[in-house]
Amino acid sequence: MNRLNERMDAKPFEPMPVQPIGPSPMGHRIMFSLLALLAFALFAPTVVLPMIREYGAVRAEEAVLVHRCAALQDEIDHRARLVEAFAADPAVNEKLAMIDLQYRKPGEEILPVLPRVYEPAAAPKYVPPAARSELLTPDDWPDWAIRAELWAQQRHLIELFLDDDLRPIFLLMSAGLLIAAFALFAPRVPSAPRPRDEPMPRRPAQPVPGLL
DSSP states (O other): OHHHHHHHHHSOOOOOOOOOOOOOOHHHHHHHHHHHHHHHHHHHHHHHHHHHHHHHHHHHHHHHHHHHHHHHHHHHHHHHHHHHHHHHOHHHHHHHHHHHTTOOOTTOOOOOOOOGGGSOOOOOOOOOOOOSSTTOOOTTSOHHHHHHHHHHHHTTHHHHHHOTTTHHHHHHHHHHHHHHHHHHHOOOOOOOOOOOOOOOOOOOOOOOTTOO
C-alpha cells in the first residue's frame, strides 16, 4: 500500500490533450455553397419581381399622365390663339357681330365654322406600347435587363414568381434550404492548437483507513 501511495504521489495529473478542429471537407463546402445559392435563387426573384412590377406600373401611369398633360397644353394653346384672334382679327369680329345681331344676307346661311387655322386640333390618342411581360418595365432600361426579362418571359418564370399563391411556398423553401445548409454543412474555421496546460500541483496521497 505504501508503494501505491508513492506512485500516486509521484505521478502528476495531466489533462487529455484537445485535438484542434480541422477545416471542413471539400464536399461539405460544395454542398453548403450549392444550398445557399439555391436559397438565394428562390428568395431573390420572389421578393424583387413584385417590386419591379409596382415600379413598372408607376412608370406606365406616369407616361399616360405626361401625354394627357401634353394634350391639355395643346388645348390651352388653341384657346389662346382664339382669344388673340377675337382681339385682333377683323374678319373674326365681323362674323361674331353678324352672329350676335342675327344679320343675314338674302339667301345666306350661317354656319358656326371658324377658319381652318383656328380649328381645334384633334387630341392625340395615346396608345401605350405593348408590354414585354407582366413587369411593365420601361424601354430605357439597360439592354442586359431587357434580355434577362425576355429570357424569363419565354420560360414563364415571371408569372411563376408573381403568383400570390406560390410566393409563400418559395419563401419557405428558401428558408428551409438555408437552414439545411447551416445545420448539415456549416463551414468550420480551423482552430489554432492550444498550448499544453501546465501540470497540476501534486497532492499528497491520503491513506485509506482500514487498509494499513
